[in-house]
Amino acid sequence: MTEQTIPVTVLSGTLGAGKTTTLNHVLRESDDRDLAVLVNDMGEVNVDADLVAESSDISTEEEELVELSNGCICCELRGDLLDAIGGLTRNRDFDAIVVESTGVAEPLPVAQTLTLGFDQSDLDPTEFYEETGIEPLENCHLDTAVTVVDTHQFHEAMQSDEILDDDGTKKHLGDLLVEQVEFCDVLLLNKCDLVDEATLTEIEDTLEILQPRAEIIRTTHGRVDVDDIIETGRFDFEEASRSAGWIQELQEPHESAEEEHGVTSFVFEAQRPFHPERFAELLDAFPENVVRSKGHFWLAGREEMALMLNVAGRSIRVAPAGNWIATLPPEEREAQFEAYPELEEKWDEQWGDRGSQLVLIGTEMDHESIREHLELCLLTDQEMNADWDTFEDRFPTFEIPDEDEATEADAPEQDGQEEIGLAD
Numbered sequence: 442m443t444e445q446t447i448p449v450t451v452l453s454g455t456l457g458a459g460k461t462t463t464l465n466h467v468l469r470e471s472d473d474r475d476l477a478v479l480v481n482d483m484g485e486v487n488v489d490a491d492l493v494a495e496s497s498d499i500s501t502e503e504e505e506l507v508e509l510s511n512g513c514i515c516c517e518l519r520g521d522l523l524d525a526i527g528g529l530t531r532n533r534d535f536d537a538i539v540v541e542s543t544g545v546a547e548p549l550p551v552a553q554t555l556t557l558g559f560d561q562s563d564l565d566p567t568e569f570y571e572e573t574g575i576e577p578l579e580n581c582h583l584d585t586a587v588t589v590v591d592t593h594q595f596h597e598a599m600q601s602d603e604i605l606d607d608d609g610t611k612k613h614l615g616d617l618l619v620e621q622v623e624f625c626d627v628l629l630l631n632k633c634d635l636v637d638e639a640t641l642t643e644i645e646d647t648l649e650i651l652q653p654r655a656e657i658i659r660t661t662h663g664r665v666d667v668d669d670i671i672e673t674g675r676f677d678f679e680e681a682s683r684s685a686g687w688i689q690e691l692q693e694p695h696e697s698a699e700e701e702h703g704v705t706s707f708v709f710e711a712q713r714p715f716h717p718e719r720f721a722e723l724l725d726a727f728p729e730n731v732v733r734s735k736g737h738f739w740l741a742g743r744e745e746m747a748l749m750l751n752v753a754g755r756s757i758r759v760a761p762a763g764n765w766i767a768t769l770p771p772e773e774r775e776a777q778f779e780a781y782p783e784l785e786e787k788w789d790e791q792w793g794d795r796g797s798q799l800v801l802i803g804t805e806m807d808h809e810s811i812r813e814h815l816e817l818c819l820l821t822d823q824e825m826n827a828d829w830d831t832f833e834d835r836f837p838t839f840e841i842p843d844e845d846e847a848t849e850a851d852a853p854e855q856d857g858q859e860e861i862g863l864a865d
């Protein structure tokens with residue numbers, strides 16, 4: 442992006458991770474920068490904005506500090522976010538803008554809004570402008586996506602069953618945490634004072650494998666070098682969308698070496714379908730040391746559509762991953778082969794591209810044992826010849842989509858994709 446436009450930093454992180462603390466630190470340390478701040482809070486009373494006003498030296502004149510309440514900038518306030526930034530920058534130039542998201546916000550849609558709104562993406566923004574009624578803002582660019590992690594509660598959050606209600610949209614805490622970690626440029630491991638060194642390095646190892654591209658910085662009370670999160674020039678939408686560890690792992694599968702704290706990853710691949718009941722039982726008792734698993738799979742009896750497995754901590758979700766290429770008319774199939782030449786290499790004469798490819802990331806995982814358990818869920822030779830429709834299948838059923846969605850497992854999730862928990 443051009444250097445003349447105003448760099449925007451977005452701070453994400455779960456509730457209480459330390460976003461406001463970090464923001465206040467940045468404000469205190471930025472005497473030489475003219476900063477504008479935009480705080481999104483879901484409550485009636487915007488406590489965060491009050492804190493910002495209280496402990497920072499900037500005046501709270503409207504043009505420098507904007508609160509967006511009663512909604513979330515990753516969903517219903519997307520247009521308002523851009524309006525607010527437009528309002529801030531219309532008559533004044535700032536050195537940088539910092540946006541503090543709510544604890545339930547997903548960074549990807551916020552980044553999408555900003556890159557489209559700043560006309561900073563290769564995507565065609567016409568539909569977006571029509572939907573939101575906003576004008577592109579050409580005087581800003583999304584510069585850095587920062588995620589603040591509560592290091593002290595990281596393990597707890599990953600093992601938690603807590604469901605967050607984002608104005609009607611239910612979200613699992615572990616899911617949200619993983620989404621925030623997987624989509625960012627800088628990861629602040631905050632609250633380091635509450636965690637011993639061994640735990641810290643273990644979490645660092647885990648985060649590095651979940652998000653290999655981000656710079657990981659340890660902080661206490663959000664005390665970060667301001668230049669590490671403001672005007673870094675690190676943000677790139679395409680790169681950020683593809684930076685998650687599980688995507689990297691699928692692109693270049695390798696059995697990762699055992700780290701000091703036993704954080705590893707591997708890819709499980711199979712060209713036979715899973716038995717629906719055996720695989721459901723495995724997911725019901727999924728090993729707790731797997732912190733993340735993602736990829737597509739083939740369930741016997743579902744020969745039209747690939748399913749997507751999405752495990753983040755204790756959250757296990759299954760979603761449609763699009764039709765198998767093998768079900769497409771020949772000309773469309775050819776187009777897919779051209780776009781993804783590697784598809785042809787794995788093509789099976791009888792089953793085409795049907796198969797499973799799952800990335801598993803975890804701590805102290807026994808790869809062999811997990812592999813064996815997964816293999817035991819595959820159909821046996823005898824079952825391969827049985828009538829697959831007679832197998833008990835308690836996975837959710839999904840409508841076959843009209844549009845051809847990419848079926849390769851490393852495709853980023855489609856916006857608006859319905860995801861349903863197996864246990865629900």
Ligand SMILES: Nc1nc2c(ncn2[C@@H]2O[C@H](COP(=O)(O)OP(=O)(O)OP(=O)(O)O)[C@@H](O)[C@H]2O)c(=O)[nH]1
Pocket residue numbers: 454455456457458459460461462463489543544631632633634635660661662663
């Ligand atoms: N011990 C310790 N406490 C911290 C640290 N950083 C923040 N806190 C405290 O954690 C609490 C939450 O911090 P906030 O900065 O309000 O967190 P937040 O992410 O803005 O929270 P929400 O706006 O509710 O999502 C506050 O009481 C902070 O003082 C840290 O590094 N160590």
